[in-house]
Amino acid sequence: xxxxxxxxxxxxxxxxxxxxxxxxxxxxxxxxxxxxxxxxxxxxxxxxxxxxxxxxxxxxxxxxxxxxxxxxxxxxxxxxxxxxxxxxxxxxxxxxxxxxxxxxxxxxxxxx
Amino acid sequence: xxxxxxxxxxxxxxxxxxxxxxxxxxxxxxxxxxxxxxxxxxxxxxxxxxxxxxxxxxxxxxxxxxxxxxxxxxxxxxxxxxxxxxxxxxxxxxxxxxxxxxxxxxxxxxxxxx
Numbered sequence: 443x444x445x446x447x448x449x450x451x452x453x454x455x456x457x458x459x460x461x462x463x464x465x466x467x468x469x470x471x472x473x474x475x476x477x478x479x480x481x482x483x484x485x486x487x488x489x490x491x492x493x494x495x496x497x498x499x500x501x502x503x504x505x506x507x508x509x510x511x512x513x514x515x516x517x518x519x520x521x522x523x524x525x526x527x528x529x530x531x532x533x534x535x536x537x538x539x540x541x542x543x544x545x546x547x548x549x550x551x552x553x554x
Numbered sequence: 555x556x557x558x559x560x561x562x563x564x565x566x567x568x569x570x571x572x573x574x575x576x577x578x579x580x581x582x583x584x585x586x587x588x589x590x591x592x593x594x595x596x597x598x599x600x601x602x603x604x605x606x607x608x609x610x611x612x613x614x615x616x617x618x619x620x621x622x623x624x625x626x627x628x629x630x631x632x633x634x635x636x637x638x639x640x641x642x643x644x645x646x647x648x649x650x651x652x653x654x655x656x657x658x659x660x661x662x663x664x665x666x667x668x
Contacts, residue, residue, distance in 0.1 A: 446596070475655055484558075484642050484658025485597065498653035533596050542587070543656070545596030 444468065446546035448534050454552045460522035463549045467515065467536030473497075475543060476509055476519050477533040485533055491517060492539075521551075529553045560643050560659030567633060568667055575662040576627040577643030585646040586619050586626040587656065592639050600641075601628070630664075638666050 447466040455461050467474050472493050477485035488507065490498040494514040502509070506525070511517040521528055531550050537543035560577045567573060577586070585604055589597035601612050603619035603626060610617055616629045630637055640663050644656040 473654075482660070484560075484644070484660050485656070486658070487655035490653055490655045498655055535596070542599045542602060545598070547594065547596050 446534055446536050446544055448532075448546040448549055450549055451547065452550045452552075454554060455524055457526055457553050458523040460520065461524055461551060462518055462520045463532050463534075463551075465517045465519070465534030465536075465546060467517070467534070468544055471536035471538055471544075472514070473537045473539060473543065474511055474517050475535040475537075476517070477535065477545075479531040479533055479548070481530070488519070524551075524553045526553050558643055558645060558657055558659035560662055562662060563660070564663040564665065566665045566667060569633060569635060571633055573630040573633055573637070573664060574627060575641060575643075576625065577645075577659050578625045579645055579657075580624070581645075581647065582623040583645030583647050583657075584623070586617070587644045587646065588615075588617050588626070588628045589642045589644060589658075590639050591642060591661070597642060633664075633666055635666055635668065638664055640664070 474491040476488040479485040488502045489509045491511045494511050509519045531548040533548045535543040535545045587602045588600045591597045601617040606623045608619045614631045640661045642661045643659040
């Protein structure tokens with residue numbers, strides 16, 4: 443069974459630029475999460491989707507971050523404009539209700 | 555928001571030794587999970603705990619869900635080189651509307667000296 447796919451693996455951008463990350467969850471998984479992991483810390487939930495609807499985006503900085511899952515499968519997370527403090531690994535995870543979520547390898551973002 | 559205090563931050567041990575790490579929370583969780591993360595990879599689930607007081611084993615790993623639902627520990631027996639990595643505790647609460655995202659601790663970095 444294929445795992446959660448994320449791209450790109452690495453991205454370097456200048457501050458104030460825009461960036462987008464893509465996630466393809468495990469087939470059949472209705473729930474999709476985006477987490478931000480700053481170096482030396484545990485992942486922090488940004489947003490949770492159930493199919494194409496947002497379940498929880500309370501920790502998403504909505505002035506610069508946006509995410510969508512239009513057809514209830516793939517998802518895109520965007521940052522516009524990026525700040526230095528956005529440098530982190532962005533992890534996508536997917537799961538089925540009431541069972542464990544599986545994580546992708548993440549996208550490492552460096553903002554310079 | 556909810557915070558998890560995970561300790562120790564790092565551990566330097568000899569191969570073959572036992573390891574113990576724990577996590578405490580200011581809030582109650584319905585589920586406690588323990589993950590391992592290798593460099594350049596996403597976290598991988600090791601053990602999930604669903605009931606207060608539950609003690610669960612997975613090979614050389616043993617974890618317990620505290621009675622108060624505010625703490626958990628993970629033990630690793632007879633450590634081997636491949637146990638090196640960062641271990642995270644995570645709590646899962648119950649909010650309205652099906653929100654079940656995880657709250658993670660800051661991790662315990664396990665280093666094994668041959």
